[in-house]
Amino acid sequence: MSLPANASNRRRLDDAPLLVAARGGTPAHTPVWFMRQAGRSLPEYRRAREGVSMLRACLTSELVCEITLQPVRRHGVDAAILFSDIVLPLYASGVELDIVAGTGPVVNHPVRGAADVAALPGLSAEQVHGVGEAVRLLVHELGETPLIGFAGAPFTLASYLVEGGPSRNHERTKALMRSEPETWHALLGKLAENTLEFLRVQLDAGVDAVQLFDSWAGALSPRDYATYVRPHTDRILRGVAEYTDDRVPRIHFGVGTGELLGSMWECGASVLGVDWRVPLDRAVRRITPAGGEPPVVQGNLDPAVLFADWESVRDEVDRILAEGRSAGGHVFNLGHGVLPDTDPDVLTGIVEYVHSVSRTARLD
Ligand code: CP3
Numbered sequence: 001m002s003l004p005a006n007a008s009n010r011r012r013l014d015d016a017p018l019l020v021a022a023r024g025g026t027p028a029h030t031p032v033w034f035m036r037q038a039g040r041s042l043p044e045y046r047r048a049r050e051g052v053s054m055l056r057a058c059l060t061s062e063l064v065c066e067i068t069l070q071p072v073r074r075h076g077v078d079a080a081i082l083f084s085d086i087v088l089p090l091y092a093s094g095v096e097l098d099i100v101a102g103t104g105p106v107v108n109h110p111v112r113g114a115a116d117v118a119a120l121p122g123l124s125a126e127q128v129h130g131v132g133e134a135v136r137l138l139v140h141e142l143g144e145t146p147l148i149g150f151a152g153a154p155f156t157l158a159s160y161l162v163e164g165g166p167s168r169n170h171e172r173t174k175a176l177m178r179s180e181p182e183t184w185h186a187l188l189g190k191l192a193e194n195t196l197e198f199l200r201v202q203l204d205a206g207v208d209a210v211q212l213f214d215s216w217a218g219a220l221s222p223r224d225y226a227t228y229v230r231p232h233t234d235r236i237l238r239g240v241a242e243y244t245d246d247r248v249p250r251i252h253f254g255v256g257t258g259e260l261l262g263s264m265w266e267c268g269a270s271v272l273g274v275d276w277r278v279p280l281d282r283a284v285r286r287i288t289p290a291g292g293e294p295p296v297v298q299g300n301l302d303p304a305v306l307f308a309d310w311e312s313v314r315d316e317v318d319r320i321l322a323e324g325r326s327a328g329g330h331v332f333n334l335g336h337g338v339l340p341d342t343d344p345d346v347l348t349g350i351v352e353y354v355h356s357v358s359r360t361a362r363l364d
Helices: 017-022 043-049 054-058 061-075 088-092 114-119 125-141 154-163 171-179 181-205 222-243 258-266 280-287 303-307 310-324 344-363
Strands: 097-100 104-107 147-152 209-213 250-253 271-273 296-301 329-334
Touching: 017 209, 017 329, 043 061, 054 061, 054 088, 054 097, 061 125, 061 344, 088 125, 088 181, 104 154, 114 181, 125 147, 125 181, 147 154, 147 181, 154 171, 154 181, 154 222, 171 181, 171 222, 181 209, 181 222, 209 222, 222 250, 222 258, 258 271, 258 280, 271 329, 280 296, 280 310, 296 303, 296 310, 303 310, 303 344, 310 329, 310 344
Parallel strands: 147 209, 209 250, 250 271, 271 296, 296 329
Antiparallel strands: 097 104
């Protein structure tokens, strides 16, 4: 097999704790980063975003670079995550949508039938050129800190497109899925293509790992997930594995996915994201094949716990580190994104604490 086009220019970062842990090795300390570490919890973020819309900011390379670096400078996290959004490739390809503060993505003309799906545009690399540019700037600025690229998985993207915005029950999405399975699979097939293209742009520019966010997949039963969603997500994660010759770790994450963890792991992920509802050791037991290797997991501190007193936070961190020991590797993270009113000093405190105790534990 010939080498993928983007293999030769990739940084190696052989000792970076995030990449060592993701590959099942023994890092110098347990790596830690936070979903939504760049965002409204940081005053420097709020200043940088003044007067610039979210989607515009995501396509302005210098701004993406600055905002992505902010939490790395402030907290000393073990990874940067590209400042972008899961709906950016839809927007860049011409879908009329906006991100409304306090609400989330809102789509002007929701996708409700076969004609809407047929009219959905594909994504070309040129349309997200600014994202590739930002990744190139970041790889240069970040030194030894890995950069995580990301994209939205087809179910979560489809939910925004079909509902027209955030949804509690996903009723229109589930109705389309069942009533018009051909239209549904055509929609998810297109979204999978777009997502893969968005990830290829990031991979070509040098991201060191990728995370696929299927935030709302937990709304599905295991059977519906397997029938209506998994083939498309599988295509993306296996597509990334092939494109990178299996060199770039693939993190797969969703919320409320306790019953889906096995399926989400088998999709071709190399690290499984777990929210706070399932203890890490239980997640590991659930998905380790009989006689096989335990998986690498990421998670899973409840973001609301960060509002409690420091002793409570520390107790939770201790518990999660202990439960993570049964995994094939542990990347410390929250179980979902940082909440906007979080005190950033608590995040810095967690990074320092995880580093210090996991270093000590290794010496025992
Ligand atoms: O983690 C990071 O630091 C990287 C940045 C990132 C953003 N969005 C920036 C953002 C990531 C990884 C995302 C992914 C994303 N976007 C997801 C999956 C992750 C998850 O939380 O489940 C989802 C579902 C979206 C859709 C979306 N975009 C929502 C729900 C919102 C919040 C709306 C709000 O104001 O409450 C956005 C906007 C958004 N994306 C913000 C940020 C920093 C807030 C924009 C602002 O500053 O006003």
